[in-house]
Structures are given as structure tokens and as C-alpha cells.
Amino acid sequence: MSPSKIVILGAGIYGVTAALSLRQRGHAVTLLDPGPLPHPLATSTDLSKAIRMDYGTDEFYMALMELALERWQAWNLHFDETLYHEDGMLFLAGTSMAPGGFEYESYTRLQKRGHPVERLTSDRVRAQFPALAAHRYPDGYLNPRAGWAESSRVVIRLLEEAQRLGVELRAGKTFARLLDSGSRLVGVETTDGVRYPADYVIVAAGAWTPTLFPHLSAWMWAVGQPVFHFQVPDPARFRPPNFCVWGADIANTGWYGFPALPDGTLKIANHGPGRRLHPEEPRTVALDEEEKFRAFLATTFPEIAHAPVLRTRLCLYCDTWDGNFYIDHDPTHEGLIICSGGSGHGFKFAPILGEITADVLERKPNPWAHKFAWRSRAALATEDARFTGE
Ligand SMILES: Cc1cc2nc3c(=O)[nH]c(=O)nc-3n(C[C@H](O)[C@H](O)[C@H](O)COP(=O)(O)OP(=O)(O)OC[C@H]3O[C@@H](n4cnc5c(N)ncnc54)[C@H](O)[C@@H]3O)c2cc1C
Structure with missing residues (x-):
């Protein structure tokens, strides 16, 4: 052309x-x-975005991400800067992984495609990721070929x-x-x-x-999703190798998050139905959204249940039908x-x-x-x- x-x-x-x-x-x-x-x-514009090829039954996006992951690594070299951190991603299931569930379908497909995913029990999660209330998640897996980008x-x-x-x-x-x-x-x-x-x-x-x-x-339409940035008292417990990107029974709870940054900032966000809003409306996280966040922290990361929030953000998806x-x-x-x-x-x-x-x-x-x-x-x-x- x-x-x-x-x-x-x-x-x-x-x-x-x-x-x-x-x-x-x-x-x-x-x-x-x-x-x-x-x-x-x-x-x-955000501190971080999850980079992963775990897509449930959708092998199209899985395959597209296999290619994109190679290119993220190439970008790290090209830009001479670690823009993509391959710290792994943990997918925790609220019950035993079973056909039809997001974790099970992702895990079995990734295995089939030759990726080194590792199934985890609560005991294994407790040993490797001590900040997590492992007993809440009896099953799940770790995908080492995933991580986050400094968006x-x-x-x-x-x-x-x-x-x-x-x-x-x-x-x-x-x-x-x-x-x-x-x-x-x-x-x-x-x-x-x-x-x-x-x-x-x-x-x-x-x-x-x-x-x-x-x-x-x-x-397509704009949908607001709450994001919380907050300070953890003991950042080492929230950084690799003790921590990585995670999704906690994500198809049911929507909660996912990232390892702590060098200054101790931790980011947790929700991928749920969100709420529709005009992009020029004020982007304020509602009280009930923060209450749900605190309730989730208490169940999954009890030691930071009351950690001070530094910043909240209502981030907009452009959702398609x-x-x-x-x-x-x-x-x-x-x-x-x-x-x-x-x-x-x-x-x-x-x-x-x-x-x-x-x-x-x-x-x-x-x-x-x-x-x-x-x-x-x-x-x-x-x-x-x-x-x-x-
Ligand atoms: C909370 C949250 C978490 C997310 N987490 C992840 C994740 O972990 N992993 C992942 O892969 N994806 C994630 N996403 C999705 C991902 O961030 C988006 O799909 C992507 O960033 C969208 O990029 P974009 O370029 O379409 O939009 P934007 O980044 O919003 O860019 C649109 C641009 O258009 C400009 N614009 C607006 N009006 C005008 C105008 N009148 N004229 C000219 N320009 C205009 C804006 O200023 C803006 O710069 C997340 C999204 C949100 C909200």
C-alpha cells in the first residue's frame, strides 16, 4: 500500500x-x-497490568498471548529496561478445580499446550506464599510464564x-x-x-x-472498576519469591492483584461487572466498593486487612458486548x-x-x-x- x-x-x-x-x-x-x-x-496509565495467557476455554487468546509473551521479552531487550516482569501468576480456586471452572480449563489447556504450569495444594501455597490465607483456596495452579507490565x-x-x-x-x-x-x-x-x-x-x-x-x-460502553493502591507494612512478604500476580477465585470474586513495588505499594483491583459511567463523570470509588475490598482482604490477606489505602482509582474498561x-x-x-x-x-x-x-x-x-x-x-x-x- x-x-x-x-x-x-x-x-x-x-x-x-x-x-x-x-x-x-x-x-x-x-x-x-x-x-x-x-x-x-x-x-x-497505571502502575501495572497483568500479563498472562490463562484464558479458560479460549485458546484463541491463549495462542495470541504465547506470541505476545515472546514479544514482551523482546521489548525488555529492545528498550533495555524490564517493562515486563515475569514473576509468575497464581490462580487460586475456591473449591477443587473442576471442568467448566476458569482455573481448571486454563490449567488443562496450558498443560496440553506444553506450558510448565504447576498444580498447587493449600499446603504448597502456604509454604511458598505465606501472606495468603491458603486454607481459603484448596486448589489452584502457578503459571511461571506470566507476570506484570509497568503499564x-x-x-x-x-x-x-x-x-x-x-x-x-x-x-x-x-x-x-x-x-x-x-x-x-x-x-x-x-x-x-x-x-x-x-x-x-x-x-x-x-x-x-x-x-x-x-x-x-x-x-461498546465505559464501565468503572475499582482499583486500590495501598501500603503494606512488610513489603518483603508481598514480593517475589514470596508473592506474585494472583487471581483469587477470580471468575467468582473478581479480585486479583500484584506484587508490592519497591516503595511497598500494593495494588489490588476487581474485575467484576463494574458500573457503567460516562468517561467525564467523577471517578470516585464508592463506599460499598471499599467495604467489599476490606472484606476480601480480611478473608485472603488478613495481616493487611486494615492497611492504609494510599490511592483509589476508578479505572474504565471499554467493554464490548x-x-x-x-x-x-x-x-x-x-x-x-x-x-x-x-x-x-x-x-x-x-x-x-x-x-x-x-x-x-x-x-x-x-x-x-x-x-x-x-x-x-x-x-x-x-x-x-x-x-x-x-
Ligand atoms: C482497572 C483496570 C485493570 C486492568 N487490568 C488489565 C490487566 O491486568 N491486563 C490487561 O491486559 N489489561 C488490563 N486492563 C485493560 C487494559 O488496560 C485496556 O484494555 C487498555 O489499556 C485500553 O487501552 P486504550 O488505548 O484502548 O485506552 P486508553 O488507555 O484509555 O487510551 C485512550 C486515549 O484516548 C484519549 N482520548 C480521549 N478522548 C479523546 C479525544 N476527544 N480526542 C483524542 N483522544 C482522546 C485519552 O486521553 C486516552 O489517552 C485493565 C483495565 C482497567 C480499567
Whole structure:
């Protein structure tokens, strides 16, 4: 495809990875974001995101993550910085793992695919992870090929790389409207009246996407999920080798978390139904959400049940109706590409998202793109849907 002018709306992980891949293919790319960058309210902007290939019965995402994990390791070398920490991930089951359960289905499929997953009893959990109330979780497994990424750092390093390669990064620019000539899109205008000509416009505005483009709101919407950052008194008990990323009966409780950072900050969050809200509404964690968090701590990490909360955050998923992303040409508008709908599990695919988006824009075959193709709610079977992880 001959070089095109491409404007990308949103410099979160979807936007910046698309910008990089398209620039590497010779396109002229402009990346617009209300900024400052990384945007403090962007979903990608956070201390950490879980990186794991455990996906229950869904071998598509498992296989995609096998590839992404190799690329996370390559990024660590390329950026000469440990952006992805392969500390392992512990999946605790509330009862014995059994067919149909998230832990059982992930464990058996990972085993089948040759991954070194290790089944754990309560005794083994108690011995290796002393901060956990192991008796609550009689079964589970450890996946050593998993961990977490320093998500804000990742976005920062990718933005630097994008600029180095010639992406025009425009922070402080808020998309206002598309510019058309006849049936064809010719650019965008920002709220300050500046016009950016484009052959293609990629919408990578995360939770803002359905607000900016209301015709998408039947398929995707913003959902708030509570996140707690707090200080632990004895950080060594919450760091590898005594601790790692974990999910505690996650399909039923939603709770998952990360090892303590060097300053002793521990992050715990909930992947539950969340609550729908407008991305510009105040992002306040509700009292009952904090009470549920405290109740969970008391059952699973009793020694920190009363530890002081440093910061709470209501982080926004851009949930799609079936939990799969949308990365495709918008059939209602020639030249418009949607690259959004992370549905609470998109960050881990960062090293491969840009390539998928670039192939889709260039209409090149891509072995993964069909899952993210334009679809209406009626067109897809729903067994492919929901629980996709944290
Ligand atoms: C609490 C929480 C925990 C998560 N945990 C994990 C995890 O452990 N592992 C994992 O893989 N995934 C996780 N996710 C999901 C993952 O973080 C997201 O899928 C991903 O970060 C979404 O990236 P994005 O680029 O689509 O959106 P964002 O990062 O939100 O980026 C969108 C950008 O669009 C910009 N924008 C907004 N309005 C405009 C406008 N008018 N014009 C131009 N730009 C605009 C914003 O400023 C923002 O920078 C989690 C999500 C949440 C909320």
C-alpha cells in the first residue's frame, strides 16, 4: 500500500502501538490526545497490568498471548529496561478445580499446550506464599510464564519510540469532529479548530470511543472498576519469591492483584461487572466498593486487612458486548477504523496490537484479525463471549 496520511485519536496502548506499526510501514502518522501524556485518566496509565495467557476455554487468546509473551521479552531487550516482569501468576480456586471452572480449563489447556504450569495444594501455597490465607483456596495452579507490565512506563517508552521514528505526537489536542468530502473522510478537526488532513482516521480513544462516536454505543460502553493502591507494612512478604500476580477465585470474586513495588505499594483491583459511567463523570470509588475490598482482604490477606489505602482509582474498561476488541474498518464511514473495546484485558496484547491494526488498515491478511472484525450482536454466537480475565 502506498504511504497514506493517518490520524490516530488517542495515545493509550491501542493508539501508540498502531502509530508505531504504521510509521514503521512508511505512513505519515499523527497521534492526537487531550494529554498530558500518558493521560492520567487513560486506562493504560497505571502502575501495572497483568500479563498472562490463562484464558479458560479460549485458546484463541491463549495462542495470541504465547506470541505476545515472546514479544514482551523482546521489548525488555529492545528498550533495555524490564517493562515486563515475569514473576509468575497464581490462580487460586475456591473449591477443587473442576471442568467448566476458569482455573481448571486454563490449567488443562496450558498443560496440553506444553506450558510448565504447576498444580498447587493449600499446603504448597502456604509454604511458598505465606501472606495468603491458603486454607481459603484448596486448589489452584502457578503459571511461571506470566507476570506484570509497568503499564505507564510501557506507554511512555512506546511514545518516545514513536516520536523517534517520526510520528507527529500532538498532546493537548481533543478530537471534535470528522471532516468529510462527499462520502469520503478527509481529516479531523480538534476542539481548538485546528484541522488535520487524513486518508484514514483510527479511533483509539478507549472508554471515550462510544461517547465520541455514539453509533458505536450499541456494541461498546465505559464501565468503572475499582482499583486500590495501598501500603503494606512488610513489603518483603508481598514480593517475589514470596508473592506474585494472583487471581483469587477470580471468575467468582473478581479480585486479583500484584506484587508490592519497591516503595511497598500494593495494588489490588476487581474485575467484576463494574458500573457503567460516562468517561467525564467523577471517578470516585464508592463506599460499598471499599467495604467489599476490606472484606476480601480480611478473608485472603488478613495481616493487611486494615492497611492504609494510599490511592483509589476508578479505572474504565471499554467493554464490548462479547468481550472481544473491535479492530476494523467502520462500515458506516469510509476511511474510519475503530481500534478499541479493550474489555478489561487488552493491555497484555500490546506487542501485537499494532501489527493487527496496521494489517487491518492496509487490508492485508492477518491470522488474528477475524476475532476483532466488525460484527453486530446478532451475527456472532455467544459461546465465544465473556469471561476473558481481569
Ligand atoms: C482497572 C483496570 C485493570 C486492568 N487490568 C488489565 C490487566 O491486568 N491486563 C490487561 O491486559 N489489561 C488490563 N486492563 C485493560 C487494559 O488496560 C485496556 O484494555 C487498555 O489499556 C485500553 O487501552 P486504550 O488505548 O484502548 O485506552 P486508553 O488507555 O484509555 O487510551 C485512550 C486515549 O484516548 C484519549 N482520548 C480521549 N478522548 C479523546 C479525544 N476527544 N480526542 C483524542 N483522544 C482522546 C485519552 O486521553 C486516552 O489517552 C485493565 C483495565 C482497567 C480499567
